[in-house]
Amino acid sequence: MKFAFLTATACILAETAHAQISAAPGHLRGWEKAADSEFGAVSSMSFSMTTNNESFVIASSSSGGRGGGSKSRKSGKAGKNGKKRNQSLIATLALLESPERATADATAHAEISGPPTKPSGTVSLNYNPDGSFLLSLDAAGLSGGFVAISSGTSCSDIGPGPYYDDNSMSDPWFGMGFSPRIVYEASEEGFSNGAWRVDNGFGSQENDGHAFIMFDGYGEGLVVCGVLGVAGDRMLLAAEMDVYPGYEGGLNVAGSVRVTYRKDGTFKFRYNLEGLEADCELVVCGVLGVAGDRMLLAAEMDVYPGYTGSHVVTGDVRVTYRKDDTFKFRYNLKGLEADCEGCGIHIHEGTSCDSHELVKGHYWDDEVVEDLWTTAGGATYDSDAEGNAEGYFNVYNGYSFGKNVGHAVVVHAQSGARVACGVLEGIVHESEMGNL
Numbered sequence: 243m244k245f246a247f248l249t250a251t252a253c254i255l256a257e258t259a260h261a262q263i264s265a266a267p268g269h270l271r272g273w274e275k276a277a278d279s280e281f282g283a284v285s286s287m288s289f290s291m292t293t294n295n296e297s298f299v300i301a302s303s304s305s306g307g308r309g310g311g312s313k314s315r316k317s318g319k320a321g322k323n324g325k326k327r328n329q330s331l332i333a334t335l336a337l338l339e340s341p342e343r344a345t346a347d348a349t350a351h352a353e354i355s356g357p358p359t360k361p362s363g364t365v366s367l368n369y370n371p372d373g374s375f376l377l378s379l380d381a382a383g384l385s386g387g388f389v390a391i392s393s394g395t396s397c398s399d400i401g402p403g404p405y406y407d408d409n410s411m412s413d414p415w416f417g418m419g420f421s422p423r424i425v426y427e428a429s430e431e432g433f434s435n436g437a438w439r440v441d442n443g444f445g446s447q448e449n450d451g452h453a454f455i456m457f458d459g460y461g462e463g464l465v466v467c468g469v470l471g472v473a474g475d476r477m478l479l480a481a482e483m484d485v486y487p488g489y490e491g492g493l494n495v496a497g498s499v500r501v502t503y504r505k506d507g508t509f510k511f512r513y514n515l516e517g518l519e520a521d522c523e524l525v526v527c528g529v530l531g532v533a534g535d536r537m538l539l540a541a542e543m544d545v546y547p548g549y550t551g552s553h554v555v556t557g558d559v560r561v562t563y564r565k566d567d568t569f570k571f572r573y574n575l576k577g578l579e580a581d582c583e584g585c586g587i588h589i590h591e592g593t594s595c596d597s598h599e600l601v602k603g604h605y606w607d608d609e610v611v612e613d614l615w616t617t618a619g620g621a622t623y624d625s626d627a628e629g630n631a632e633g634y635f636n637v638y639n640g641y642s643f644g645k646n647v648g649h650a651v652v653v654h655a656q657s658g659a660r661v662a663c664g665v666l667e668g669i670v671h672e673s674e675m676g677n678l
Contacts, residue, residue: 328369328446333454333468335363335381338397361466363434365389365454366473366566367446368636370620374441376636378568379426384434384466387458388422390415391442391449397467400453407443414442422457435610437568437638439620446472483515493517538562539643541651541664543575547597551655553577553629555662559587559651563643571621572634575662578625579655586654587623588615589639593648595663601650607640614638623653643668 337360363381370376379389394401404415416422428434442449449470456466481499497515539561545554557575564570573587592602604615614637615621625631639646646666653662 328373328375329450330369330473331367331446331449331470332473333365333470335361335365335454335456335466335468336397337361337383338400338465338467361456361458361464364566365468365470366564366568367449367470368564368568368570369446370439370635371633372441372620373443373445374439374620376437376568376620376638377424377440378437378566378638379434380566381434381456381466383432384426384428384456384458385432386426386428386434387456387464389424389426389454389456390422391470392453392455394453395451396469397453400455400467405442405444405449405452409443411441411443414440426456435640437611437614439614439618439637493519539646539666539668541666543651543653543662543664544595546652546660546663547595547601549659549661551659551661553579553655553661555653559664559666561589561646561666567640567642568636568638570634571637573623573653574632575623575625575653576630578623578629578631578653578661580625580627580629582623582625582629582631582656584617584622584624585656586615586617586621586652586658588621588652588654589646589666590650590652592650593665595650595665598660601652601660601663605639605641605646605649609640611638611640 361381361383363379363383365381366378367375368378377389390404391406392400393403393405404413406414414423424438424440426434426436450472452470454468454470458464458466483495483497483499485494495515495517497513497517499514500512502510502512541559543555543557543559555575555577557573557577560572562570562572571587579585589605590601590603591605592600594600604613606613606615613619619637620635621637622635623631623633647668649666651664651666652660655661
């Protein structure tokens with residue numbers, strides 16, 4: 243399993259992180275000291291982002307440049323006590339380059355196994371009620387490494403260290419000796435798709451506008467960056483068209499292409515072109531259907547097969563999907579054990595609640611993500627004195643909407659005993675049920 247390998251690579255990264263930062267551009271070197279002690283003054287350097295002439299119009303930042311990596315930075319506690327509504331954040335990623343490192347980075351990246359492409363993709367932050375967030379990565383052109391939100395507010399000045407509320411917590415990004423906590427792997431083709439539950443002490447208003455940094459290449463010194471902004475309703479890629487390299491014909495084609503993604507990974511491909519061959523026939527095809535604003539799975543909960551205890555649990559679970567296959571897991575349950583704190587509720591591998599054997603264990607793709615159906619992953623509920631529980635958390639199990647259809651949901655008691663079960667079914671989800 244890939245995540246068994248991650249345990250070993252985390253140890254390797256703890257040893258190579260110092261070397262990687264030392265090999266990185268000038269003002270990244272201060273991160274090593276910042277992770278081991280206090281944030282300090284560091285040198286400055288000019289950077290530029292490269293995106294292969296593609297533009298990304300999926301997020302906008304409302305940050306005024308707050309945050310500086312010092313103990314005087316703003317607290318994010320308002321995001322945790324409900325006074326401020328946390329919004330989802332997203333950043334587009336591209337290779338960070340400096341004038342003196344452009345050639346070295348290109349050479350190093352060419353030596354990494356995988357596609358000969360520069361890193362690109364997105365990272366998303368979706369907040370949970372307790373103020374933590376699900377950090378999900380969907381990127382290409384990578385080889386594996388580790389990540390952090392920076393105290394800096396642009397990719398031209400990423401700041402002196404990782405961003406977190408050091409008045410209330412230890413560093414969630416790096417441990418002692420600059421050992422990275424959030425480690426990602428990549429496939430042989432260079433794709434990386436994973437998710438982690440993180441709490442840096444700040445809500446979306448504080449994290450908005452900060453640079454998200456990826457140290458890729460296991461010591462090669464490559465740095466990938468994107469600035470976090472409030473997630474828009476659409477994910478858009480854009481390309482300005484020009485003459486194909488080596489084409490010597492009489493056509494001079496120009497214009498643009500826009501690719502707009504939907505939640506299920508399909509996309510609308512729009513084009514606006516001129517200078518084409520006259521009367522070049524087009525054949526356009528599409529599947530008719532009413533597109534809903536949300537993709538939803540639902541399960542009606544009932545007593546777990548073989549359970550003989552006193553709790554008769556009823557209610558429902560709603561699983562609402564986003565474009566990147568992360569989802570909001572909502573529950574509304576009655577008949578639970580009273581005052582059950584941090585009790586588990588999970589999607590299981592089985593596809594039936596007819597018997598205990600058919601329910602099986604936790605359902606997740608260990609090739610792309612660790613098991614987040616845990617207390618550490620945030621997959622829990624708290625019941626009140628009457629045995630009722632209503633709430634949600636954000637999670638990712640590595641599977642798409644379609645692959646989760648028909649799987650069992652299990653509710654656990656404080657002891658870990660399974661007390662309720664239901665099977666997820668796909669239904670139409672209307673927009674009036676609220677925003678993600």
